[in-house]
Amino acid sequence: MAMILTGKISEQGFEQDYVPNTEYFYSVSGKEIKAPSTIVWCNDCQKLCDGELLPSLAAINDRMERFRSGALDEVLGLDGVKRNSEISEMELLRNLRKARKSEAKCLVCGGSSITEVDEPEGYSPEYPPIKLTVKYMNGEHQLLIYISGHANLKSMGKVVLNEEGQIA
Known part of the structure; x- marks a missing residue:
């Protein structure tokens, strides 16, 4: 269930x-x-968009260690094969992150003039609006973001990106 x-x-x-x-995938060493990804305000698109979420190397290493230790097995329902697959994927992500030269991008236009939105947790319609100062038209304005509903998405679009976050 996705928040609107x-x-x-x-x-x-x-x-x-x-x-x-939309789900996004990197094509790395022949694997996806x-x-x-996260929600961003894109100054170029002048709207809310999907944006890259580039985790730090420390965050990637921490998650890899949690996989290796088995700490996530019960929560994620992992067995040895699935755990090793997750570790391999995290190693590819770490290598991509080390080699990455560009900043996080808007996944609509490819621009890097974006502001990440702190996504609300949970699904409460009473969640207070997120307040964000954004560039819109010819000035700075306050954008208020509300949870306005929920959507049961039966299928997600798929987009494959290269290692610099550009549509492949």
Whole structure:
């Protein structure tokens, strides 16, 4: 179940619904690995978009250690084969991150002038709006982001990216 978010800049008459409906993958050494993504405000697109989430090497190493120790087995339902597959994927992600030269990108236009949105946790419609100062039109404005509903997505689109986050 995906959250439907509504972004508003009242004084500009801007309103946009955003539903994450695409999964992203990096093509690395002939394999596809899940590309972490998040919600961003893109200054070039002038709207909420999917954006790359580039984890730090420390975060990748920490997660790899948690996989290796078996700490995530019960939570994620992993056996030895699945655990080794996750570790291999994390090693590829770590190598990609080490070699990466560019910043995180908007996954719609490829621009790097983005602001990450702190995603709300849970599904409460009473969740207070997220407040974010963004560049819109010719100035800075406050964007308010509300949880406006939920969508049961039966299928997700798939996009494959190269190692620099560009659509392959």
